[in-house]
Amino acid sequence: MGVFVSIWDKLFGEEDKNFKILILGLDQAGKTTILEKIQGKMDGEPVPTIGYNHQKVRMRNVSLDAWDLSGQERMRKIWKHYFVDTGGIIFVIDCTDFDRIEIAKDELNYLLAEPELMNIPILILANKQDIPEAMGVSQLRKNLGVVEEEHKRRIKIQESSAIQDEGLDAGFEWLVKILTNEEDDE
Structure with a gap:
């Protein structure tokens, strides 16, 4: 019976939507802590990311x-290699x-000016x-100096505290709504 239900869901159920997102920012901003908190995996002190940390995040019927990506100065140069097929940026x-x-500000402006990222929604935590x-x-x-209209894309600034797990759900929910075209006018 379980196999039949699984096949039925794949044929007639709501398909999971998949989106690639990049979590960027300077080193020590809290990127890894945010990713771990949103998944409920935070145990102990976060370790600075060297290179990258890749994980799947599930929200509703969406897989992110x-x-x-590491925010250390020397590592920011490799961000551009991850831009292909990006659906959203945090x-x-x-x-x-x-x-x-x-x-x-300079790094954010770099992202806003990048042709490969035009029209990509940006959640600023x-x-x-x-x-x-x-x-x-x-x-x-x-x-x-962020004004959404200047960049012709959706940008949201969300207050957050990764350590206290505040503002993260609201920010991720906004991004998922934008990615799945369920956006509301805030």
Whole structure:
């Protein structure tokens, strides 16, 4: 009976949708912690990513093929090799790293200007909101100079705290809605 149900679901059931997403940002922004938290796998202290971390994330009937790429300066040069067939980008910013906000802005602008990524939705996770001195969304928006209409694509800035698992579900839900054309007008 189980085999029949499985075949029936494949023939007549709702097919899983698959999307490749890139999780990018400077080193120590919280990319790996976010990926582990969204999957409920966080145990212990996260280890900095050297190279990449590749995992599947399932939400509803959607499978996200997530590539968490290292944000170390020398490794950012390889990001472009992962752009092919990308459906969405999650750009993580450490909102307590005031010294490197200009570098984060430059990297985000690089992504926004990349022809291969035109019309790709971008979720900006304003991470580390659990720390009192973290810049909020309005300050981050000002520092980044991000205006969705300028780039003709969907961009959302979502406050988050990877450590406290806050804002992650809302951000990922927004991205899934955009990717599956279920978007709402926020």
